[in-house]
Amino acid sequence: MTPRLAVRKTYKMYINGAFVRSESGRSYRPEGNADMNLPLGSRKDLRDAVRAARQAQSKWASLTAMNRGQILYRIAEMVDARRDEFQEMLGGKPRHAQEVEDTVTTFVWYAGWTDKFQAVLGTVDPVAGPYFTFTLPEPTGVVGIVPPPSHSLLGCARHLAPVLATGNTAVILAGDADTRPQLLLGEILATSDVPQGVANILTGSVKELLPWLSAHMDVNAIDLSGCPExxxxxxxxNAAENVKRVYRFQPVAPLSPYVMAEAIEAKTVWHPLAR
Amino acid sequence: MPSHKLPTPESTHQEAPFEVFGYAPAPESTSIVSLAERYDCFINGEFTPPHSGSYFPTINPSTEEVLAQVALGDSADVDRAVTAAAAAFPAWSGLTPGERARYLFRIARIIQERSRELAVLETMDGGKPIKESRDVDLPLVAAHFFYYAGWADKLEWAFPGATLRPLGVCGQIIPWNFPLLMLAWKIAPALATGNTVVLKPAETTPLTALFFADICQQADLPPGVVNIVTGAGQTGQALVEHPQVAKIAFTGSTEVGKIIQKSLAGRGTHLSLELGGKAANIVFDDAPLDQAVEGIINGIYFNQGHVCCAGSRLLVEESVAGILLEKLRSRMMTLRVGNPLDKNTDVGAINSKMQLEKIEELVLSGVAEGADLFQTPCTLPDKGFWFPPTVLSGVAQSSRVVREEIFGPVLSVLTFRTPEEAVEKANNTPYGLSAGIWTDKGSRILWMSNHLRAGVIWANTYNRFDPTAPFGGYKESGFGREGGLHGLLPYVEISR
Amino acid sequence: MVTTTLPLSDVLVALPARIDTVAAEERAAALAKRSIKKESKLFALDLAIRCMDLTTLEGADTPGKVHSICLKAMHPAPNDPAIPSVAAVCVYPSMVSHAKEVLKGSGVHVASVATSFPSGQSFRDIKIREVEEAQRAGADEIDMVIDRGAFLSGRLDEVYEEIVQVKEACGSAHLKVILETAELGSYDNIRKASLIALAAGADFIKTSTGKLTQAATLPITLVMLEAIRDYAWKTGIRAGMKPAGGIKTAKQAIQYLVLLNETLGSEWLTPAMFRLGASSLLNDVLMQIEKERTGSYFAAEYFSEA
Structure with a gap:
């Protein structure tokens, strides 16, 4: 039997619910992987991603919490279904299986938080007066994420899931190492009922793209965990230009509800109380 | 194009009513405050002269009289203060939480005992009406210390599953509009969580902070836990740039907030910012109009409009714009502007000459752009800095007076037609600190609250504050919250 | 200013009754904190006497009691000519003729409660008749009560029509319309009742009968003053205001005057536009005047009972 001639995959970024090569027409070959061309995202790709994230945000936040939870759980299901593919991409070792497992766990965990973080991060405020006052957590808006590169898949999951669970939308700069796992995660998102624009994954040079992301006036918060020193x-x-919320978790964000606190705003509402 | 110019109300209201029943002056006595000629920095539990040997005058903005000379702290003084705070940190953070709580309760009590003295001093140094410093500022100051005193020994229950650790030395820079209240908002949560602080009061209002230093001594607070370095912008800058400072908390303008955020870039210093605002106060046609008028007045003329969350943009549904403005103007006729120490004064002095010039410049720009100006008729004192309560109508969303924070007693009026339009206009600003909603309809209040991008929403009320209620902004109004459970977060490292 | 009367329905549509309770009460409380000193305090105390409806409304009222109160009304401090007379003496209809006789020529008015005071629960024709009789007996002013039963069951037109008829029966007498606010349940209703009374031709609106424990309060008065102002803006017709019941101290009286001054303005600072209904306020006001004049605190026994 003649050996099968593989049909190779074209790797694409995930922007606004679509799989795209860079509008710049550029690509890169990750170190040690001469046989693949991954998209080298440009500032215009970034611009498109932020625009998409902005457009998607209010609708994503206004879905029922239950609905967002189901979508996050669906992501976990889809990762689980393609665990072998992920493990293979990550390097094929047992620890990579563990990383996939942790990723599934992360999405399952945050799926359950979508309708509970309000109870942990919100309060009823017993003010001294005839008012009923309460404080609700709300999404900050559009969050730029530079996930820690040490765990290409789990880094994405741990830093993306809490942002999505709370109703934010995200633009991820996945960098220019072997980003096939992150791009595969894009395919997962596309098939998990995540609305278009809610999560966007760009690959390419962080050095080139981060200045644009950090200075973008329509980005509300930025996770710089994976930002090179x-x-x-x-x-x-740059982030100060529009008073972005800036945060970092190292080496990787823990499973903790307080990670969600980084990309939420507390909104306090007062109303008089009288007959 | 439809005209959005407001209908001119046919006013039937009489002139200012005070000629017949004019209230005789009722000034609060200043004899309760004994001021020294000169104040030093408060470092390591003691008042010590500034390194530079220089002092600057702090004046009463309603008379321009010099109240005292205050130390001009420089980077050497900041360094001494930070060193003292760093030295005090291990012992302070290592105290049993119950002991920290007791110190804070003690401070709260002393503030209550000395509240009249502090209120009068606040009014003398800052120009705000005595009725506000007496009935709003001071009660809130004491309440804030009481509230966070109670947290000091309950932190393990504040955030389920998490361990909290103090950050270390906190540099705190506060503004001149609520000098002692902002001090309380900064110091109370910082100390409750086990941090030590170096506080830089505003240049024009340093005195109550220095009296607070005296209170720290009275309370036997360990030396170095609270340090106060007076000075101007450069003093604050030295504090921001000090490498041993683990956290900066700043309340002030968005412009300076951005400068601070930039200068901390890459340093890993914790930061919380409470910055400017341009809040919309939104009145629907089914609002309780007379109470809405009170809310508008309180929203913009409280503390001369020197309030970051001031309701400086009135958004009124077009169908009631005429009657609402008529009521507003009528109500403005009764505002009493003048001596801040008079118990009947509603609107006091502008805090400084610089601020007055900024207000004047912006109002003139509004008039130049075609705004209709209405002001409370009043005779302003010859000395001091004054600006009458002002309404600018006939302005556009693009006007400077609609977009820029004026930080003075100036209200800009716009109209809207639908809730969607109200939300769109309210959110059409880089700021996001606060907003007001006036309507009889419960579902609309919740819908509006949901859609307004602001940290504090006052529905059928305005400018209410409480230590249990978080306060802080969205967007360029800053990040981090002060007050409530959320107010602990900016002062702790949280680990699960 | 154009003066126009409007049908009730137009008034209620044009001037909706929506009051935020907490904000209204806060506004009233803020005004109560005004510090009134020295000459302005003396002005206010003097005005409080001039605007006072000195009241006796007891089942045990007799010609003798009414006689005594009328003397007090004309000369609150007989030894002090600088102290003015009160505005009116307020009595039951059966006492009107006695009061009229004593007060003749003094300028002090006789006010009579009417319309089956305090409940108002009687037949319309009897109420009208009572007003006519009181007026015929010499009442200068009629203090009627509204039909709260009709109001609370939503028969607003009936409330309105009754006031219109009473007003007609008053002839030349001035009509004060008592809302009995404590029975109306909400500030919204107080405003609505105020507007009904105003639209029906009330010369004054008045808070209370004084027969319930809850009577006049500052926020209730504020809400009614704002109704008077809004009605005046709408129609040009200016009505007067009478808080009554529970006003016992000079300090309270001054608070009401401040509220009036800052809500309706100086033109209302006259007995023609403002009354304080009170039975035990007068001596405290006199005591405070003495305090202002002499600087010493006084004791009640230095002032005569009515």
Whole structure:
């Protein structure tokens, strides 16, 4: 039998619910993987992603919490279904199986938080006066994420899931290592009922794209966990331009409801109380 | 194009009613406050002269009289203060939580005992009406210390499953509009969570902070836990740039907030910012109009409009714009502007000459853009800094007076037709600190609350504050909350 | 200013009754904190006497009691000519003629409660008749009560029509319409009842009969003053205001005057536009005047009972 000639996959970024190559027409070959061309995202790809995330945000936040939870759970199901493919991409070792397992766990865990974080991060405020006052957590809006590169899949999951659970939308800069797992996660998102634009995954040079992301005036918060130290000061300076919320978790965000606190706003509502 | 110009109300209201029943002056006595000629920095539990040997005057903005000379702290003083705070940190954070709580309760009590003195001093140094410093500022200051005193020994129950650790030395920079209240908002949660602080009061209103230093001594607070370095912008900058400072908390303008955020870039210093605002106060046609008028007045003329959450943009449903403005103007006729120490004064002095010039410049720009100006008729004192309560109508969403924070007693009026339009206009600003909603309809209140991008929503009320209720902004109004459970977060490292 | 009367339905549509309770009460409380000192305090105390309806409404009222109160009304401090007379003496209809006789020529008015005071629960024709009799007996002013039963069951037209008829029966007498606010349940209703009374031709609106434990309060008065103002803006017709019941101290009286001053303005600072209904306020006001004049605190026994 003649050996099968493989039909190779074209790797594409996931922007606004669509799989795209970079509008710039560029690609890169990750170190040690000369046989693949991954999209080298451009600032225009980034612009499109932020625009998509902005457009999708209010609708995503206004879905019922139950609905968002089901969608996050669906992501877990889809990752689970393609665990072998992920493990293979990650390097094929047992620890990679564990990373996939942890990723599934992460999405399942946050799926359950969508209708519970309000109870942990919200309060009823017993003010001294004839008012009923309460404080609700609300999504910050559009969150830019540079996930820690040490765990290409789990890094995405741990930093994306809490952002989505709370009703934010996200633009992920996955970097320019072997980002096939992140791009595969894009395919997962596309088939998990995540509305278009809610999560966007770009690959390419963080050094090139981060200045645009951190300075983008329509991005409300930025997770710089994976930002290389030499780029950090500039990114944070840029972020100040529109008073972005900036946060980092290292080496990777824990499973904790307080991770969600980074991309939420507390909104306090007062109303008089009288007959 | 439909005209959005407001209908001119046919006013039938009489002139200002005070000629017949004019209230005789009722000034609060200042004899309760004994001021020294000169105040030093409060470092490591003691008042010590500034390194530079320089002092600057702090004045009463309603008379321009010099009240005292205050130390001009420089980077050497900041360094001494930070060093003292760092030295005090291990012992303070290592105290049993119950002991920390007791210190804070003690401070709260002393503030209550000395509340009249502090209220009068606040009014002398800042220009706000005595009835506000007496009935709003001081009760809230004491309440804030009481509230966070109670948290000090309950932190393990604050955030389920998490361990909290204090950050270390907190540098705190506060504004001049609520000098002692902002001090309380900063110091109470910081100390409750086990941090030590270096506080830089505003240049124009340092005195109550220095009296607070005296209170710390009275309370036998360990030296170095609270340090106060007075000065101007450079003093604050030295504090921001000090490498041993683990956290900066700043309340002030968005412009300075951004500068601080930038200068901390890449340093890993914790930061919380409470910045500017341009809040919409939204009145629907089914609102309780007379109470809405009170809310508008309280929203913009409280503390001369020197309030970051001031309701400086009135959005009124077009169908009631005429009657609402008529009621508003009529009500403005009764505002009493003048001596802040008079118990009947509603609107006091503008805090500084610089602020007055900024207000004047912006109002003039509004008039130049074609706004209709209405002001409370009043005779302003010759000395001091004054600006009458002002309404600018006939302005556009693009006007500077609609977009820029004026931080003075100036209200800009816009109209809207539908709830969607109200939300769109209210949110059409880089700020997001607060908003007001006036309507009889419960479902609409909740819908509006949901859609307004602001940290504090006052429905059928305005400018209410309480230590149990978080306060802070969305977007360029800053991040982090002060007050309530949420107010602990900016002062702790949280680990699960 | 154009003066127009409007049908009730137009008034209720044009001036909707929506009051936020907490904000209204806060506004009233803020005004109560005004610090009234020295000459403005003396002005207010003097005005409080001039605007006072000195009241006796007891089952045990007799010509003798009414006589005594009328003397007090004309000369609150007989030894002090600087102290003015009160505005009116307020009595039951059966006492009107006695009061009229004593007060003749003094300028002090006789006010009579009427319309089956305090409940108002009687037949329309009897109520009208009572008003006519009181007026014929010499009442300068009629203090009627509204039909709360009709109001609370939603028969607003009936409330309105009755007031219109009473007004007609008053002839030249001035009509004060008592809402008995404590029975109306909400500030919204107080405003609505105020507007009904105003539209029906009330010369004054009045808070209470004084027969319930809950009577005049500052926020209730504020809400009614705002109704008077809004009605005046709408129609040009200016009505007066009378808080009554529970006003016992000079300090309270001054608070009502401040509320009036800052809501309706100086033109209302006259007995023609404002009354304080009170039975035990007068001596406290006199005591405070003495305090202002002499600087010493006084004791009640230095002032005569009515």
């Amino acid at each position: 030499p780029l950090l000061a500039d990114a944070e300076r």
